Amino acid sequence: MGAKGAGEDGDRRIGRRALIVGGLAAAAGTAALARDELGRLWWRLPGVDKPRTPGAVDFAGARWVAASDANWRGADRPDDFGIDMVVVHVTQGSLDSAVKAFQNPGHKAAAHYIVGKDGRITQMIRELDVAYHAGNRDYNERSVGIEHEGFVDRPEDFTDAMYAASARLTARICARYDIPVDREHIIGHVEVPGTDHTDPGPHWDWNRYLKLVRRAGTAQADQGRTATTADGTGG
Numbered sequence: 001m002g003a004k005g006a007g008e009d010g011d012r013r014i015g016r017r018a019l020i021v022g023g024l025a026a027a028a029g030t031a032a033l034a035r036d037e038l039g040r041l042w043w044r045l046p047g048v049d050k051p052r053t054p055g056a057v058d059f060a061g062a063r064w065v066a067a068s069d070a071n072w073r074g075a076d077r078p079d080d081f082g083i084d085m086v087v088v089h090v091t092q093g094s095l096d097s098a099v100k101a102f103q104n105p106g107h108k109a110a111a112h113y114i115v116g117k118d119g120r121i122t123q124m125i126r127e128l129d130v131a132y133h134a135g136n137r138d139y140n141e142r143s144v145g146i147e148h149e150g151f152v153d154r155p156e157d158f159t160d161a162m163y164a165a166s167a168r169l170t171a172r173i174c175a176r177y178d179i180p181v182d183r184e185h186i187i188g189h190v191e192v193p194g195t196d197h198t199d200p201g202p203h204w205d206w207n208r209y210l211k212l213v214r215r216a217g218t219a220q221a222d223q224g225r226t227a228t229t230a231d232g233t234g235g
């Protein structure tokens with residue numbers, strides 16, 4: 001079904017399509033048409049066409065460097081695609097080389113975040129949008145991708161600062177989208193169906209990482225309660 005014939009019964013067609021938004025509207029094979037219709041229905045649907053503020057980040061303290069828009073596509077997650085996964089990657093190179101690769105339109109891939117060995121976090125794609133990081137369309141649409149600076153065969157690259165910062169980031173993502181903190185939902189690129197990538201590799205300490213994510217989640221929840229109380233907006 002294409003754009004043809006959307007004339008007189010256009011309104012009815014839009015109404016029907018609006019009902020399945022959040023399902024697989026785009027899978028009807030008329031993604032462009034659906035997007036056009038969504039654009040006109042923004043007032044009916046929560047979250048559609050959320051504004052992109054230049055330089056805005058989804059994680060406090062991250063620095064923003066925009067990836068080439070050839071390496072991701074616009075979406076309105078979690079309203080069009082639910083997010084229920086974090087995918088852990090390793091860059092196989094320096095932080096700078098990863099940033100350059102994601103800025104390169106010919107690279108055809110990029111993740112939302114890169115965590116450096118020093119624990120600094122760079123965000124290159126908004127969580128609203130679908131980053132091409134997993135090599136699998138379904139997994140890209142439902143996940144946030146986090147790169148880690150280093151090489152899979154160099155365990156010394158995975159520093160304490162990196163684990164701690166990445167765990168704080170993942171804890172935030174899990175809290176924001178109500179993602180369970182377990183190995184079903186926090187996975188390595190190697191676990192994505194159809195991939196030939198091996199990252200994060202055998203030296204990535206999953207037990208340690210999940211423990212840190214849980215601890216960071218608890219600390220963030222406590223901070224949230226304290227902040228609410230201090231503001232006098234509690235209850």
Ligand SMILES: [Zn+2]
Pocket residue numbers: 088089090133189197199
């Ligand atoms: Zn990867």
